[in-house]
Amino acid sequence: MQSTTETIHHRICPLCEACCGLEITVRGEQVARIRGHDADVFSAGYICPKGVALKDLHEDPDRLRTPLIRRDGRLQPATWAEAWEEIARRLAPIQQAHGRDAVGLVIGNPAAHKIGLLSTIPRLAKALGTRNVFTAATLDQMPRHVASGLLFGHWMSVPVPDIARCELLIVLGANPVVSNGSMWTVPDFRGKARAMQARGGRLVVIDPRRTETAALADAHHFIRPGGDAFLLAGMVHTLFDEGLVRLGTVAAQVQGVDAIQAAVQGFSAEAVSARCGIPAGIIRALARELAASPRASIYARIGSCTQQYGTLATWLVDVLNALTGHLDTPGGAMFPKAAAFASNASGQPGIGRGVALGRHASRVSAAPEVMGELPIGCLMEEIETPGKGQIRALFTLATNPVLSAPNGARLAQALDGLDFMVSLDIYLNETTRHADVVLPAASPLEDMHYDMPFPQLSWRNHARYSPPVFARAPGQPAEWETVLQLAAIASGGDPQRSAADIDDEQFAQETQLRFGAAAPAVLAATAGLHGPDRLLDVALRSGPYGDQFGRQPEGLNLARVRASTSAGGIDLGPLQPRLPELLRTPSGKVELAPQLLLDDLQRAHTDLARTPAAMVVIGRRDVRSNNSWMHNLPLLAKGPMRCTALLHPDDAQRLGLRDGAMAHIFRDAAGGRRSITLQVECSADMMPGVVSVPHGWGHDLPGTQLRLASERPGANLNALLDEDLRDPLSGNAVLSGVPVEMLPAG
Ligand SMILES: Nc1nc2c(c(=O)[nH]1)N[C@H]1C(S)=C(S)[C@@H](COP(=O)(O)OP(=O)(O)OC[C@H]3O[C@@H](n4cnc5c(=O)[nH]c(N)nc54)[C@H](O)[C@@H]3O)O[C@H]1N2
Ligand SMILES: Nc1nc2c(c(=O)[nH]1)N[C@H]1C(S)=C(S)[C@@H](COP(=O)(O)OP(=O)(O)OC[C@H]3O[C@@H](n4cnc5c(=O)[nH]c(N)nc54)[C@H](O)[C@@H]3O)O[C@H]1N2
Ligand code: SF4
Ligand SMILES: [Mo]
Numbered sequence: 001m002q003s004t005t006e007t008i009h010h011r012i013c014p015l016c017e018a019c020c021g022l023e024i025t026v027r028g029e030q031v032a033r034i035r036g037h038d039a040d041v042f043s044a045g046y047i048c049p050k051g052v053a054l055k056d057l058h059e060d061p062d063r064l065r066t067p068l069i070r071r072d073g074r075l076q077p078a079t080w081a082e083a084w085e086e087i088a089r090r091l092a093p094i095q096q097a098h099g100r101d102a103v104g105l106v107i108g109n110p111a112a113h114k115i116g117l118l119s120t121i122p123r124l125a126k127a128l129g130t131r132n133v134f135t136a137a138t139l140d141q142m143p144r145h146v147a148s149g150l151l152f153g154h155w156m157s158v159p160v161p162d163i164a165r166c167e168l169l170i171v172l173g174a175n176p177v178v179s180n181g182s183m184w185t186v187p188d189f190r191g192k193a194r195a196m197q198a199r200g201g202r203l204v205v206i207d208p209r210r211t212e213t214a215a216l217a218d219a220h221h222f223i224r225p226g227g228d229a230f231l232l233a234g235m236v237h238t239l240f241d242e243g244l245v246r247l248g249t250v251a252a253q254v255q256g257v258d259a260i261q262a263a264v265q266g267f268s269a270e271a272v273s274a275r276c277g278i279p280a281g282i283i284r285a286l287a288r289e290l291a292a293s294p295r296a297s298i299y300a301r302i303g304s305c306t307q308q309y310g311t312l313a314t315w316l317v318d319v320l321n322a323l324t325g326h327l328d329t330p331g332g333a334m335f336p337k338a339a340a341f342a343s344n345a346s347g348q349p350g351i352g353r354g355v356a357l358g359r360h361a362s363r364v365s366a367a368p369e370v371m372g373e374l375p376i377g378c379l380m381e382e383i384e385t386p387g388k389g390q391i392r393a394l395f396t397l398a399t400n401p402v403l404s405a406p407n408g409a410r411l412a413q414a415l416d417g418l419d420f421m422v423s424l425d426i427y428l429n430e431t432t433r434h435a436d437v438v439l440p441a442a443s444p445l446e447d448m449h450y451d452m453p454f455p456q457l458s459w460r461n462h463a464r465y466s467p468p469v470f471a472r473a474p475g476q477p478a479e480w481e482t483v484l485q486l487a488a489i490a491s492g493g494d495p496q497r498s499a500a501d502i503d504d505e506q507f508a509q510e511t512q513l514r515f516g517a518a519a520p521a522v523l524a525a526t527a528g529l530h531g532p533d534r535l536l537d538v539a540l541r542s543g544p545y546g547d548q549f550g551r552q553p554e555g556l557n558l559a560r561v562r563a564s565t566s567a568g569g570i571d572l573g574p575l576q577p578r579l580p581e582l583l584r585t586p587s588g589k590v591e592l593a594p595q596l597l598l599d600d601l602q603r604a605h606t607d608l609a610r611t612p613a614a615m616v617v618i619g620r621r622d623v624r625s626n627n628s629w630m631h632n633l634p635l636l637a638k639g640p641m642r643c644t645a646l647l648h649p650d651d652a653q654r655l656g657l658r659d660g661a662m663a664h665i666f667r668d669a670a671g672g673r674r675s676i677t678l679q680v681e682c683s684a685d686m687m688p689g690v691v692s693v694p695h696g697w698g699h700d701l702p703g704t705q706l707r708l709a710s711e712r713p714g715a716n717l718n719a720l721l722d723e724d725l726r727d728p729l730s731g732n733a734v735l736s737g738v739p740v741e742m743l744p745a746g
Helices: 054-059 080-098 109-113 121-128 142-152 189-198 212-216 228-241 248-253 257-263 269-276 280-292 310-323 376-384 408-416 479-490 499-525 531-542 558-563 595-606 649-655 707-711
Strands: 006-012 021-027 030-036 068-071 074-077 103-107 133-135 168-172 202-206 219-221 296-300 393-397 420-425 437-440 616-618 644-647 662-669 672-682 690-692 741-744
Touching (some): 030 054, 068 080, 080 103, 080 420, 080 479, 121 393, 121 479, 133 376, 142 310, 142 595, 168 280, 189 212, 202 212, 228 310, 228 595, 257 310, 257 595, 280 296, 296 310, 479 499, 499 531, 531 558, 649 672
Parallel strands (some): 168 296, 393 420, 420 437
Antiparallel strands (some): 068 437, 644 690, 662 741
16 A cells, blocks of 8 residues: 655755755655755755656656666666676777777766766776766856866866845856856845845846846846957956956955956957947946946856857956956855865965866867866767777766767767767666666665755855665665776776775775875774765865864764754855965966966957857757756646747848748758758847757657657757867857858748
8 A cells, every 4th residue: 555654855956056955745655746945044945847847857767777788789678787797898808909098988967966976987087097088067167167277276266146245246148047057056046136136236137138037137238149258358448448447355366467457458348349249338337337336246157158268258257356356255256165075175275286277188189178178079079080099988977968069960970980888877868879888877866965066156155965865776876886886897897896895995095095194083983984975974074164073073074964954954154255265376366367368368359350140049048948858857848849949020030930930040061051940939039140049959869768858859959069169278169159040941
């Protein structure tokens, strides 16, 4: 008989960067309902439809429950032991014959949301010893990391708006009302923005579409896609031109202001206006408003990153915040201080080695490495191009680049040319269908969790832990166990050795290295823990709020944070100024004018006069979608089709397109015409000359197991885009502002 007893569980939602606290009611073995956890110290009950859809995800019959091995050309269910044997049998000869770089590694977005992946992937990368590492970061946020690394000395030192106290927030190339924030963990952005407005504050949005966030704003300005660096340089120029530069409290900690003044000379508001499509008067007014507001910041995200000048634009955002006295000040752009795993809160404060880029380069296109990664746009050529270092085997972990990266058709073909491919995923989808072995990850409700990156990006400091809601099915490993096992196999270990053993051995080694004479005490203090729980305990205890293994008896440790789960976690207070303590630059200063970026300004200057294309394509997100992988969940899939081409009615008329009718969007690219077909949606909210299409669709490829998604497949925006178009500094793909043409279909 079905049990009717209900139990309440709390878990941080793993689906987007907002990291909302969920309250999950379980009846028997079933999720009865999911709502926001009102007591959550960080998200206070906020939730979006995707959080509710975790029930659908957990119950999805298409979600993989057993490993699959390709036999006789078909992926067939297999045991875990068989999967390990198969991987060991096929991987070793490739490594031996062709060397370490012959095995590539691709890591996707959900890895950031799974401590089991994020804490163990470095071990797998080390075991593989390959330079061919690619992640979704070069589809998304690499410019942000480069700017942070160069200015503040650490890739993850990202200033975020102190929205609880600010009175002016300028949002550029982001739509947090829908995306729920990115590189800024801010559940209920809408509520917080409204509270700011109620205090008399202003929200300004700059976007080629009058977005859901713009609808909330006090002012919205259209910007020509790809024009961000020009707008921002024009604002910086205005600050110098009009004598508005005031560094404020951080003045003594910032170097390079004169170099910036010299470098922006050719970027007056009047000079950049045509390139960014914003009148000079508005550019100047924006600069003045930012300078005049005591508590303000400008925040930019993916719309400003996924373009040819992505790093330049991201850097100029930091420059503007610094030059107007808003960097590291309450109400401005501040640095969170995470309780665990934050390298900018450990080690020697105030100085460091900074970051290095381009320590090696990709084999075929010589694209520089950033953070140990190569641009994902280089993946296919590295698989296709013969020679020493050619990728012959590939591991994909939680990634779907056949849909999420430009020119997936070419990638799909390249994947078929591999000697061997292993995927760790929850679905048989457009990418994993190419694998020889597919390893299923457990449902997120079956794993413990603690966010590693997001407390480093949060609107308020906090520590929250999620125990598993359900036990894993018998035989199903946790993701950390799977990755450790893969790492052990990659280094030639026994494929049947237990992950717990491997973990114990590696933990002991790492503890010895890190703690030296204190290692035995750390091992004793964490006895009984394993996997990510043990890493988390060490990170919390040795972290900035930690109990320091007993020396700060009131401090944090795993037991204390875990005990706070049903109370909604531990609040660690509002953001605090962190300069100079946070800095890890060689000078011990904010190195505001890195030569690399000054040089890139010159590249932009030569591009100032570019004539705009008649029609360009940009991306869009919908609250019921998440990149490429949540279209198989009933709660989210219902309702109107979201994969439409949104454009201004005047453009539609000019092109003979009708609202609701089908249209082709096409480009004549190097390899021939690229085309997708989708429904037209006319809206005066679009900037004329710009068409907006969401990404992550195109679920009509054969060989997947996504029944619901394939009923309404949508069209793949990335089929139009070029894999070799990128920001040369960060390697980030250009996903926005690409010229296209449109025609009525049929
Ligand atoms: N044109 C265009 N393209 C874009 C973007 C855009 O704005 N425009 N956005 C880009 C951005 S921001 C990003 S981050 C990338 C994302 O790029 P990817 O990370 O490659 O793509 P996702 O669609 O997030 O795919 C996630 C994969 O992880 C799997 N998965 C889900 N949960 C789990 C889990 O718990 N464990 C494991 N092992 N697997 C899991 C899913 O089934 C899916 O295969 O896409 C980018 N692509
Ligand atoms: N519902 C939902 N939420 C998500 C995701 C999702 O797929 N669905 N994905 C998650 C992920 S992985 C990420 S990285 C975040 C991203 O979070 P956001 O950065 O907020 O992403 P978007 O909502 O795509 O907003 C980007 C905005 O940039 C605009 N834009 C396009 N081109 C340009 C340009 O050249 N200049 C300027 N200034 N603006 C431009 C677009 O019109 C769009 O409104 O969202 C996360 N949250
Ligand atoms: S906004 Fe939605 S998807 Fe994002 S963490 Fe919150 S509930 Fe999950
Ligand atoms: Mo992303």
